[in-house]
Amino acid sequence: MSYTLSTADHGCSPPRLAIPRRYNAADDLIGRNLANGRADKTAYIDDGGQYTYGELARRANRVSNALGALGLEREQRILMCVHDTIDFPAVFLGAIRAGIVPVATNTLLTQNDYEYMLTDSRARVAVVSAPLAPLFEPLLGKVPTLERIIVAGATGGDNALATLLANASDAFEAVDTTCDDACFWLYSSGSTGAPKGTVHVHSSLIQTAELYGRGVLGIREDDVVFSAAKLFFAYGLGNGLTFPMSVGATTVLMAERPTPESVFRRLRERQPTIFYGVPTLYAALLASPEFPKRGDLRLRACTSAGEALPEEIGKRWEERLGVSILDGIGSTEMLHIFLSNRPGDVRYGTTGKPVPGYEMRLVDDEGRVIEEADVTGELQIGGPSAAMGYWNNRDKTRATFQGPWTRSGDKYSRTADGYYVYAGRSDDMLKISGIYVSPIEVEACLIQHDAVLEAAVVGLEDESRLIKPKAFVVLKPGVTPSPDLAEAIKQHVKGHLAPYKYPRWMEFVDELPKTATGKIQRFKLRALGANR
Secondary structure, eight states, rough: OOOOOOOOOSSOOOTTTOOOSSSOHHHHHHHHHHHHTTTTTTEEEEETEEEEEHHHHHHHHHHHHHHHTOOOOOTTEEEEEEOOHHHHHHEEEEEETTOOEEOOOOTTOOEEEEEEEHHHOSSEEEEEEEHHHHHHHHGGHHHHHHHHHHTTTSSSSSSSSSHHHHTOSSSSOOOOOBTTHHHEEEEEEESSSOOOEEEEEEEHHHIIIIIIIIIOOOOOOTEEEESSSSTHHHHHHHIIIIIIHHHEEEEEOSSOOOHHHHHHHHHHHHSEEEEEEEEHHHHHHHHOOOOOGGGGOOSSSSEOOOOHHHHHHHHHHHHHOOOEEEEEOOOTTTOSSSEEETBOOOTTOOEEOOTTTTTEEEEEETTTTTOSOOOEEEEEEEOOOSSSEETOOHHHHHHHTTTTTEEEEEEEEEEETTTTEEEEESSSOOTTTTEEEEEEHHHHHHSSSSSEEEEEEEEEEOOTTEEEEEEEEEEEOOOOOOOOOOHHHHHHHHHHHGGGGSSEEEEOSOOBBBBBOOOOOOHHHHHHHHHO
């Protein structure tokens, strides 16, 4: 199913982009490529092989039929915890074509995290990559709604995705959905650490592709794209699925963790023209002795999101490769980037200007809109890809989605000529390697250690001006601080939370600064840490 851009209003349309009322996102993304003669063009390259758009369409149809054979019905949910292989787009799109709602989750979490998400979403089926299956198998019978675990990448057995697909037909007619139907979920972390199921509608995906993918990035059919940010992220989902499929480009997928070695290998071997990264990764790539020479790669565009890109990193990257980094900001709630630098208009140290189709405003602590330049306020966004809300969480939905405006929780100022400059968070949330981390969650884990009495976690800049967590720890009476104890406490956190959440630095203190009511004064700890 395809559509044309127009200025008409069909009920779900932002300015300049009209989407039919009857619309299925997966049917559009797959169908437009078949209709334009790309059935034999390579859509995806993963670690196991290459797959054409025709093969992807057949795989997605088999997923649709297989899920139906399991008894799943439209609007019911499946949880996905799948590495970046051909199985991700096949399952994600196959579910959507059947009107089933995929809930894509972070592959780096713990069993407790997955138990919470399965329980919260009431997913009947979980589709998980084989290395992650041991985390999920104990939850079968523990989570009341979970009926089946399907394993992607397994070689055989009744619960192997390959087995189910082999027994399914590759013909399927997409379910008749509307542009306002719930299409998929992504979980967004909250300030208390409890994830929130963010519900997006069918029209959201193509909105981001048209407004940012084509409108800013200028993605084309002849592009080869590679995203170090994974498909389960809102950022990675646009990078590696929505944007390339909207124009018939080719996507390189990588299941393993993005290290300088693994990223450079794909950049050299697959010669992508667009690379999507995050600031922490760009810093690691620049520090690597394997950094390529300017003529070794075919890149024409690079993007960054997830956390603010330090000016120095952007300039050093451009000096060494001759390609600028388009730094931008997006969110799970808005699905992709809504504020960005753009080709030919890059100002490092800023997040650029609003993506066409989105509106920005800055609001002060009293709720007044800030009109003056260089005054800091909370960034609020208006645009067509905003989520419909958080699942089963009315209070947080009301607090975040306020009429046409979505609160970002980010502080910004605006220069006199319209560029937005990041000034930090409105709450205590940290962005570590592009992923939100709740300091409260890390603190709760720290105090579970036998030696810890109290703990507070704040974000501080490292030598590359990237934010990392630092823990201030008060030990129990009689416990002596030491480097070995600090390392043991870090390992304790790594063993109980996703590894990226552990504090990079630890400082033992006699007491934590608090208000008269006992609330930790994190601003004092941030100042203390910065001074040291």
